[in-house]
Amino acid sequence: MLTPFLSGAIVLIALPALMTFALAFMRYDALTPPVWNGVENFTAIFQRDVFWIVVRNTLIFALSAAPLQALGALGLALLLHPQRRGAPIYRSTVYLSSVLPDVAYALIWLWLLNPLYGPVNLALAWAGLPTPAWLVDPRTALGALVLVAAVRVGEGMLLLIAARRTVPSSLFDAATIDGAGAWQSFRTITLPLLTPWLLLLLIRDLAMAVHSSFTPVYIMTGGGPGYATTLLPFLIYEAAFTHLRIGQASAMMTVMFAIVGLLVWMVSVLMRRWGVFDAL
Amino acid sequence: MIRLMIWVIWLGVGALMLAACVQPIQLTVQAERTSITFLISGDPADEDAYRTLVDAFMTANPDVQVEVINIPGQGDFSRRLAADFAASAPPDVFLINYRRYGPYVARGAIEPLDDLLARSAQISRSDFYPQALTAFTWGGQLMCLPQNMSSPVIYYNKTLFDAGNIPYPANSWTWDDFLATAQALTLDLNGDGAIDQHGFGVEPTLVRAAPFVWMNGGEIVDDPVAPTRLTLDSPESRAALAWFVALQTEHHVTPGAVAEAAESSLSRFLNGRLAMYVESRRVVPEFRRIDAFDWDVAPLPAGRRPASILHSDAFCMAAASPHKEAAWRFIEFANTRTGQTILARTGRTVPSRTELAEAPAFLDPGAKPANSRIFLDAIPTLRIFPALATWNDIEAAVNAELTQAFYGQISLDEALRAAEMRSAEFLR
Amino acid sequence: MRSRGLALPAASSQRLASVGWRRRLAIGALVWQGAAIVAAAIFLAPLIWLIVASLQPVGQPPLRMLNWFPNGIAWSNYVEVFRIAPLTTQLGNSLLVSAVGAGVTVVTASWAGFAMAQMPPVIRRWLVGLALLLMLVPSSAVWLPRYILFAAIGLLDTYVVLVAPALLGTKSLLVLMYYWTFRRISSEMFESAALDGASVGRSWWSIALPLAAPTTLAVAILAFSHYWSDFVDPLLLLKSAQRFTVAVGLRMLQQMDVTNWSLLMAAVVIMIAPVIALYLILQSSLRGGANLVQRIMRLDSKDDKITTEPASAFESES
Incomplete structure (x- = not known):
């Protein structure tokens, strides 16, 4: 019964991933047979200043979008976890933004952030606030993408609500009797108990932030203005499918995998300390 | 619930078998014709x-x-x-x-x-x-x-020219005539301080700027057959590019970065809010569907020597x-x-x-x-661009910089330096 | 404000009796409602704006002020968009791909989850690790090799390649959801079934799957919306326009007609409607999504094994 899963994992993921890794050490353009060229692809990409700009963009994006997502999820989970009137409706509303298809989500935000006619800037102007050019201005474009990615907090919120409900209310009662305020019981009870789940969420969001950035970049900015919103998956896609530099694209993929792996490893070390793996 | 689930599975399996059956049938039908x-x-x-x-x-x-x-x-x-x-x-x-x-x-x-x-x-x-x-x-x-x-020409909205009492472009017009015309057609119609009608629209790319470089006696690369470097920083090339970029940064006759992102120049032209737009012949079928205004084409304004791009x-x-x-x-x-x-x-x-x-x-x-x-x-x-396997990459690298210079996000000299540096590996 | 809402349910029952506490509770509830409504409104606003944008008449100058319908409501956009783009075909294609993908996924994911749950703990741990690892492999790492692979066996431009990931349960998460569910079923049930001569397949079909019905619904809906939303795969792997799914269709529409935001937004509404409907069904049938996550993540007490009818085990509200 495991056969489909295991064979699928091998044929559709493991083999292709290994193939990508092997291609990183070859000159390959898909039209002529691959030629082994050692680390030449890596030296070529490392020499390009655009590559380093993109690595920096990717790190900024992942390291701001993922924590914002986790924090947003935490805030909403704490707000919406009680079993009160209307709570399921509010939760569903928040969750909906996370289930929208990527293409639709990107197109909606492309419209919302339209610098002149978009509702966001119309609302800001109405309120007398400054109206940034969002995706058009190289200084704000990456920030706008972070914002768009960070708003998708639905799944994280559900996970944290579930986790929050496992905290026995007797703990809070005891704290209240001891005279602890709301903030204090949050800090001493809720937060420690939720931390493993927050870290789990952070791992997922870090990996997802990098991997799922392709569609928004592709639809909303095409990597511009200049290289301001070019992130690694988009650069890799362009190198492979527009310029047919598949060897170099594979080398960049290897670097990206290393970056994501490093980030995830760092968080998972924290997780092990908190004993999250025992729950799985 | 369980019944629903079983139903879903059967639907899936059935559809899969259907898909499997349909495929070969299509193949046999097509085999009769190439x-x-x-x-x-x-x-x-x-x-x-x-x-x-x-x-x-x-x-x-x-x-x-x-x-x-x-x-x-x-x-x-x-x-x-x-x-x-x-x-x-x-x-x-x-x-x-x-x-x-x-x-x-x-x-x-x-x-x-x-x-x-x-x-x-x-x-x-x-x-x-x-x-x-x-x-x-x-x-x-x-x-x-x-x-x-x-080749690229200037499509112009005759109705907007008439409304502004501006003469149609002559086939022999110059860069100065062109700029004056574009300025006269750039208007704030409702007086709110924002421009509602732009005189000119152009994609800020190398292929659009190249005719002006050549007209001014400049060159794009040092050798049209076996180029080794870009020559966009030569005095003639740079002057032409500076004039091109100033259309936006200084004279504001084209939509700025924000206006262009909000609504493209092409869309503005089609909606009758942009007077002149550069394109090749390819847009004619689409433009022939325009009912709201009358339009025609004019040549690119003439520089020191005649030139355009194929x-x-x-x-x-x-x-x-x-x-x-x-x-x-x-x-x-x-x-x-x-x-x-x-x-x-x-x-x-x-x-x-x-x-x-x-x-x-x-x-x-x-x-x-x-x-x-x-x-x-x-x-x-x-004229034509050099035939190189990497020409695509060179144009992409230059366009990324030229666009930023055109919208005033970086200076022209910064753009030229970056374009030179980032295209160097493709010119070896 | 948030922390107050958080602390309130914790108030002990004796204190609730006092009048002062009752008043504070009422004010707290009011504040909570206000905060919750604001939060929900922030997330709902984009969808409302989307619908408003989709109903603006085509060809009118874009709005420069916050104004709902200065030029009237153009319901005809929803007819017009079917005329300018082959949306009917694309929706049909997406429906076929998503239905097949979801159906196959339910079978493969539940098989894998079932098998995993029956394994000895050491292997189990390895398999969970594998599933988690698979989640971390970037999808972009497999774009090109998969493309070359599918081209080599002549499957490009068929729907088989789009639903191929269903072979491994679409996403590891879906396999893990089944695994977490099945692990909670007492192994004694299977042992006694085996003693009665039931095969593994029989145990899966007549014991495990019925007990996991809520998980199946969730997996089916998650898988369906995965294939419905999938953009990169059809973009790369399909060639003929008549086979395009609606996700690629939206991109084509964006590229083709830059002047018509209202029509594009109408197409977006049409595309997201089924996904939203499915999630609302899931939500209502599970009485709040948090409940399901809570169950499958096994966050409740460890001795809470399913031994009886599934309905009572799953749908009791905490």
């Missing part, structure tokens, strides 16, 4: 034009089925073409600009057409403008058959095509007098067959643009 694919990139009006051509071909050749695949957007088109080649499943025939075919032709992915053309009973080399053939010649071999001899797309055949005979028959048909007449009549092309230049299919006095002759007048002045 089926070839034809990849293009264009708006709906463009697609209609090529479908007209394909229908005429299939009527004359009932044993061949041509499937038109239209991928709108140049970027999406390039990616799609590259992916198809990467999978060794390229389209049998595709239409591509000479500036973008380098990567494929350099890797032997395109079938040379010399022999086929020499043997053809219907078309011959001498039917075509030599410049167009040259653009698609690689290592001495003709690789693709060019359909057109187009825009030519050609029918290329993939070397890996399993149906080369059928593919060639389609390419051949498209470039006969009949085939090119069909496309010229839709407005899409300036025919690459010399005999059709003066033909009514192109110079039809009843069809817009009335001033079509300027496309023919420009032909002797047309």
